[in-house]
Amino acid sequence: MANTMQFDLVSPERSLASLAVTAVQIPGADGDMTAMPDHAPTITTLRPGLLKVEAPEGSSEYLVTGGFAQINGDSLSVLAEKAIPVTEVTRSHLDELITEARASHDAAKGGDDQTVVDEAAKLLADMEALGTHMSL
Amino acid sequence: MPSLKDLKNRIESVKSTRKITKAMQMVAAAKLRRAQESAEAGRPYAERFNAVMAGLAASVGGSDSAPKLLRGTGSDDVHLLVVMTAERGLCGGFNANIAKLARAKAEELRGKGKTVKVLTVGKKGRDALKRDLGDLFVGHVDLSDVKRIGYTNAQDIAKDILSRFDGGEFDVATIFYAKFVNVVTQIPTAQQVIPASFEDEAAGDDSGAIFDYEPSEEAILADLLPKGVATAIFSALLENGASEQGARMSAMDNATRNAGEMIDKLTIQFNRSRQAVITNELIEIISGAEAL
Numbered sequence: 366m367a368n369t370m371q372f373d374l375v376s377p378e379r380s381l382a383s384l385a386v387t388a389v390q391i392p393g394a395d396g397d398m399t400a401m402p403d404h405a406p407t408i409t410t411l412r413p414g415l416l417k418v419e420a421p422e423g424s425s426e427y428l429v430t431g432g433f434a435q436i437n438g439d440s441l442s443v444l445a446e447k448a449i450p451v452t453e454v455t456r457s458h459l460d461e462l463i464t465e466a467r468a469s470h471d472a473a474k475g476g477d478d479q480t481v482v483d484e485a486a487k488l489l490a491d492m493e494a495l496g497t498h499m500s501l
Numbered sequence: 502m503p504s505l506k507d508l509k510n511r512i513e514s515v516k517s518t519r520k521i522t523k524a525m526q527m528v529a530a531a532k533l534r535r536a537q538e539s540a541e542a543g544r545p546y547a548e549r550f551n552a553v554m555a556g557l558a559a560s561v562g563g564s565d566s567a568p569k570l571l572r573g574t575g576s577d578d579v580h581l582l583v584v585m586t587a588e589r590g591l592c593g594g595f596n597a598n599i600a601k602l603a604r605a606k607a608e609e610l611r612g613k614g615k616t617v618k619v620l621t622v623g624k625k626g627r628d629a630l631k632r633d634l635g636d637l638f639v640g641h642v643d644l645s646d647v648k649r650i651g652y653t654n655a656q657d658i659a660k661d662i663l664s665r666f667d668g669g670e671f672d673v674a675t676i677f678y679a680k681f682v683n684v685v686t687q688i689p690t691a692q693q694v695i696p697a698s699f700e701d702e703a704a705g706d707d708s709g710a711i712f713d714y715e716p717s718e719e720a721i722l723a724d725l726l727p728k729g730v731a732t733a734i735f736s737a738l739l740e741n742g743a744s745e746q747g748a749r750m751s752a753m754d755n756a757t758r759n760a761g762e763m764i765d766k767l768t769i770q771f772n773r774s775r776q777a778v779i780t781n782e783l784i785e786i787i788s789g790a791e792a793l
Contacts, residue, residue: 380545
């Protein structure tokens with residue numbers, strides 16, 4: 366089928382998914398983006414968030430933190446330091462992320478750079494919203 | 502000439518040793534399979550990561566704005582040697598080989614007048630290097646409580662190394678580990694992680710494609726380089742895990758075979774001595790009867 370592309374999701378410890386997909390929503394560092402077949406080749410870093418995968422067989426979601434995505438037009442590789450299928454995410458995973466975000470927020474507040482503080486605050490808010498979204 | 506009882510005890514003792522080495526070999530074989538599986542599972546990540554990094558490094562590497570982790574600090578006076586070994590012994594030359602390589606490297610660097618610092622991961626390497634390089638130790642990572650090596654272990658080690666680097670403690674970091682080839686061959690390897698070097702994978706699978714970078718090439722590189730250190734350490738830990746079990750398996754296999762040979766030899770000796778005793782007794786009886 367022309368309107369799918371090869372998608373690979375790998376973490377350092379194992380390969381989580383490798384399948385043909387129609388679209389993938391990536392939590393990029395500069396904002397979410399959706400990669401579809403024939404997307405311009407792009408490399409983007411990830412911020413912690415949800416990766417939404419649309420495949421002909423059905424869609425799935427993963428919680429990813431750290432790493433990057435490489436979009437190649439006909440293939441897409443996401444390398445995440447940590448990737449967990451949303452169905453397996455527990456409150457403790459989220460708490461860990463929230464604690465991390467809060468720590469970086471607190472660290473940023475000590476500095477002068479307002480954009481860094483804003484970014485950290487947004488990350489913290491995002492993480493908390495994520496919990497509500499997943500009804501944990 | 503040992504008595505019959507001594508020989509018997511000896512045979513029993515070697516037999517129980519053989520049982521133990523046999524058991525250790527089987528345990529190592531089972532663990533090896535697991536270790537190999539996780540090493541293989543980790544490979545795609547490391548390969549892709551390095552391919553992308555190599556591409557990025559090639560395009561940004563030359564400029565002055567390149568991050569310190571890639572460019573280096575501008576000097577190479579202080580070297581950090583990260584020596585990764587096992588927590589346990591009884592695995593043939595595994596620990597000794599890594600320690601030997603690290604020791605040779607340290608001597609070479611010291612000969613050139615560089616300062617050497619040593620960070621050990623795993624108890625056995627620490628013990629092996631304590632005598633020669635003990636005064637150069639700057640830290641030790643204990644993994645004896647870790648059942649199964651995870652990425653977080655590598656992240657912790659990387660964090661430690663990176664904070665030392667940011668603190669200006671060293672200029673060049675090299676990790677020492679044993680690359681797993683097969684059960685009988687493990688190659689002690691030295692790999693430089695800071696400043697990062699990417700050689701083989703440079704071509705990558707993305708040849709020709711021109712990528713858009715988000716946010717920017719430099720920002721991505723700055724974000725990914727520290728992760729690259731963790732990735733390198735993680736794959737080294739996995740290789741080391743498989744190598745350790747492989748080395749232990751073949752060492753224990755040899756030990757089991759040696760014990761078997763020893764039992765055979767002792768059994769022959771035991772039988773001969775017993776026969777000699779019997780013959781002796783017979784001679785005594787016969788010559789006693791003849792004397793009458």
